Amino acid sequence: MGQALDVHRLQFAFTVTFHYIFPQLTMGLALLLVYLKTKALRTGDEHYNRAARFWARIFGINFALGVVTGIPMEFQFGTNWAAFSKAAGGVIGQTLAMEGVFSFFLESSFLGLFLFGEKRLGRIGHWVAAFLVFLGSWLSGYLIVATDAWMQRPTGYRVGAHGEIELSSFWQLLLNKWALWQYAHNMLGAVQTGCFVMAGVGAFYLLTQRHENYGRTFVRAGVLVGAAAAILQLFPTGDMQGKLVAYNQQPTLAAMEGLFESQEGAPLAILGQPDVEKRKLDNPLEVPNMLSFLTYRQWRANIGDGSGSTAALARKIVRVAMDAVDADGLCAAPLHCQHRRMDDRGTGAAAVADLRIDAHCKRNLSARGGGQCVVHADWVHGDVHDPGDPVAVPDLSRDRTRTGTGKSSDR
Amino acid sequence: MGTIWFWLVAIMITIYVLLDGFDLGAGAIHLLAAKTDEERRQVLASIGPVLDGNEVWLLAAGGTLYFAFPALYASAFSGFYLPLMIVLWLLILRGASIEFRNHIQSAVWDPLWDFLFCTSSLLLAVFFGAALGNVVRGVPLDASGYFFEPLWTNFRLDDETGILDWYTILVGVLALLALMMHGGLWVQMKTSGEVSRRAKRVAGRAWWGVVAITAIVTALTFRIQPQVKENFTTWPLGFVFPVLAVAGIAGVIFELRKHDERKAFFASCAYLAGMLTSVVFGVYPMVLPARNPVYSLTVATAKAGEYGLKIGLAWWIIGIILAAGYFTYVYRSFAGKVAVDKDSHGYGD
Incomplete structure (x- = not known):
């Protein structure tokens, strides 16, 4: 097959x-x-x-x-x-x-x-x-x-x-x-x-x-x-x-740039052959910190775990928390909310709201899940916004702004 | 909403058959009707400017089918894998042979391109007919909603059917003859001189075959697909479609005898449209009948979400009105008989 x-x-x-x-x-x-x-x-x-x-x-x-x-x-x-x-x-x-x-x-x-x-x-x-x-x-x-x-x-x-x-x-x-x-x-x-x-x-x-x-x-x-x-x-x-x-698509970026580990101040590889077994780039010709700068306009920004200077926000698509959360967190993209402001619909359709509730049920999440809600890459769909942008979801009727929702992952 | 899209897709496929039908038919009679290089260039010139536009109807109909009935598209395209690959190669060979013949002027290569153009057109007609035959006969769908058919098994109509069996081959032959007639009528209308006369003769001969096989296939279809009989008895109004086909086929020979070239071609259009709409009417509400009727894909089980279909209707209507406008304009621009001058591109110098 x-x-x-x-x-x-x-x-x-x-x-x-x-x-x-x-x-x-x-x-x-x-x-x-x-x-x-x-x-x-x-x-x-x-x-x-x-x-x-x-x-x-x-x-x-x-x-x-x-x-x-x-x-x-x-x-x-x-x-x-x-x-x-x-x-x-x-x-x-x-x-x-x-x-x-x-x-x-x-x-x-x-x-x-x-x-x-x-x-x-x-x-x-x-x-x-x-x-x-x-x-x-x-x-x-x-x-x-x-x-x-x-x-x-x-x-x-x-x-x-x-x-x-x-x-x-x-x-x-x-x-x-x-x-x-x-x-x-x-x-x-x-x-x-x-x-x-x-x-x-x-x-x-x-x-x-x-x-x-x-x-x-x-x-x-x-x-x-x-x-x-x-x-x-x-x-x-x-x-x-x-x-x-x-x-x-954090993993896509990392794969495109030959970045095997999350890294602060990630370099831009001009040349290099990915060695998948050893998880490193052979013969690298790199511009230090450049990838971080190009992506987040900060020389030391973290590339690879999604926590750069921009927070990623998944919304409404994850209907049931268990759809989204992989207990082992393997092959998963982390979902962060480091925003000051974030618009959670409060209707139960928002991914982050659901995650917060389930995050308290320890058995649904692995140990790492307490701090970061880990969401399957396949299931994270939706808008990603620049920091400070309120998120508007036009097709939901109730629209109220709450600050600080999703605290569990905002430690 | 599903029923509306069922008919819209059916109409698009019908338009495709009417339009691409004549250039496929022209290809199929290419070697029979046109003997010299100049005559062959006349045949190619008669379809050249409109060929691409005609084939686009296949793409547009396919796209619309994909959008309106995703489950049907998924099931049919994986089940008909082998014939689709063959059809693909034929389409490519056909397109390539026309382009090469136009761009490489060489007495050595020309016969090869002519041969490829003719045989690929001919086989496409047969395969399209056989595909229609498969849809009417039903395919071995199971509970998963998928199936796979080999090209042929034992040519019988039992449970292990192949793409080709005696029924679908017969439909394929009918399609070939009908398109030869259709293409012949197009060529005689668009060309002049010897090639026009020969095309007319080919169309006239194909007519007899079309009449005979249409009668046989119709009788068989009522036995093989019980839904057809049921539909025609439930809604007798549906008889307008077969009546249109009969009127069309009678019109062809009538107008041919009167030497009215245009009307003969349009009568042939009426015949093809009548036949296709009869089939579509006959299998409704199934979109892909199964050998075991329980598993048939129907309009209700195969259609996409209601909201998408409604939105689609809005842009579809606008798009088709625009397309009808373009086509009217293009066909008018190239109206009349073709003349083969030195530079078929119509440039000033």
């Missing part, structure tokens, strides 16, 4: 990775095509139209490959992850179906017009077609990122009586904070891919002294747009994306 699971994971990992080679190029090129078509429209220079035609062909074939490599992905949600689809299909099906209905139709209809219909459409019409192809592909990107964001940081859902996951708030699903930042970060990456390809082709033409006219246009567009995208990708989007991982 374990082997079958590994094969499934490998197959799916290959499918998504291979698929994404194409969309990241076409999403970036889509923007650059709009740029070239806009230039052509505004300057009236046929040069830009010819440049756009050149890239339209490259765009077209990569787009087609993106579509055909995307179909296996959709299939594999069912063939490889049937149980997950059955449980969560009602939620992530929303965004996936919206992608089909809103963006696929838009893209595919106008791609045909864009590629085959320049003569029929006229100058402005052709620009509109280019813009709609861009719009469709970027919308598609958002809906897919929103799907992934829900899997990384689930919001707007409830668990039904038979364990099925139902949507409870459409807008929370769609406007997931994780989705917004990941999308910005991701699309800037796509733009850079497009820019590198365009600048690369341009540079090749310049160096081989062929089509130098086009070469200059390609290099200029690629380098200018690419440089801007690269800066924005680092800051603020990359920074924020990293923080979201740090606040929501």
Whole structure:
């Protein structure tokens, strides 16, 4: 069984990775095509139209490959992850179906017009077609990122009586904070891919002294747009994306950075090979304290146990304390509330409130549980806030602010 | 709400079959109807601008199915693992052969791409038909809500069914003939000259096969899936669907004789729509019948949460109205017969 699971994971990992080679190029090129078509429209220079035609062909074939490599992905949600689809299909099906209905139709209809219909459409019409192809592909990107964001940081859902996951708030699903930042970060990456390809082709033409006219246009567009995208990708989007991982998925951050133990003043590993057996990084090349600083803006902040300078807060999702608390606390993410202020709904749905009650029943928690409530990583869902932020849960009727709830873990 | 989504998904699948049906059909008759390179380019040009858009209906219908009936999606996609992988390869081969033929102009490679395009289209039609046959016949679902079917077992309709048995193969053949007719009618409408005449002849011949096998399959279906008979006797209004199919198929030969190319194609659309809606009406409220009726997945057991379905209806309606707009516009832009000029991309120079 374990082997079958590994094969499934490998197959799916290959499918998504291979698929994404194409969309990241076409999403970036889509923007650059709009740029070239806009230039052509505004300057009236046929040069830009010819440049756009050149890239339209490259765009077209990569787009087609993106579509055909995307179909296996959709299939594999069912063939490889049937149980997950059955449980969560009602939620992530929303965004996936919206992608089909809103963006696929838009893209595919106008791609045909864009590629085959320049003569029929006229100058402005052709620009509109280019813009709609861009719009469709970027919308598609958002809906897919929103799907992934829900899997990384689930919001707007409830668990039904038979364990099925139902949507409870459409807008929370769609406007997931994780989705917004990941999308910005991701699309800037796509733009850079497009820019590198365009600048690369341009540079090749310049160096081989062929089509130098086009070469200059390609290099200029690629380098200018690419440089801007690269800066924005680092800051603020990359920074924020990293923080979201740090606040929501401490173990993910630790794994990404090759950090085996919780550590104050954690270094940023530039290079190194993780040795999983000895739980250390071989041949490390590290910038001291950097990871702590990047994550919490404090050089000595603790990375790995979630107690950095920011407290993590799980809310409302953990319905019954025993769902959440693993008696042994193994493989668990600690749940902290070091806030001064914290909004506990007082309705019994709040994770922390439940935990506090059960924490007094010693047998439900291991010895360590007295000080820190240890919650299974799988079950900690929900918002994580910057210190001092009150937590608002819009879909609960009673909303009163209490200070100092969850004291048991606030020792 | 579940019933509404049952019909919406059914409508999306029907639209997919009408649209992608003609380009699959055009592919299936590609080698028969078009002999020279120029004729073959005409066939490809007749479907080129709309092909991607048509296939998107499959994705959109799949996505909608996933969202509205997650349990059905999970069960069907893990149970039909093998045929889905085959369908996937066929879709990829088909897409790739069209792209390669357009981008690599070589007399050496062209026959291979033509052959791949034709056979993959042909087999897709058969597999889609067989899939429909499986749904009507029922699959070996058990209490867990999952099943697995091999490609074939002993070709009989007992408990250990495979994807292919004599019934589903027959439905597959019917699908192939129906789409050959449909595609032939499209090609004769969109092209001119010899290729148009040959496509018309192929469609006319396929028509006889369609009529004969439709009659046989219909009779068999009433025996194999008792729900169909029950539904038609409970709600006699449902007979509009088969009537639409009969009118459509009669219309095809009638209009072909009159040489009205457009009306013949639309009559074929009516036939396909009538057949599919009849099947959908026949199996309701089941979404995936089981060989043992106790375990059948129904609208009520497979649907997603009520809130999600309601919200979905709002954006679905907006999205489909937009999509209908795009499609009308695109088909209008490419209306009329195709002409094959040197540069099929329609660029100015």
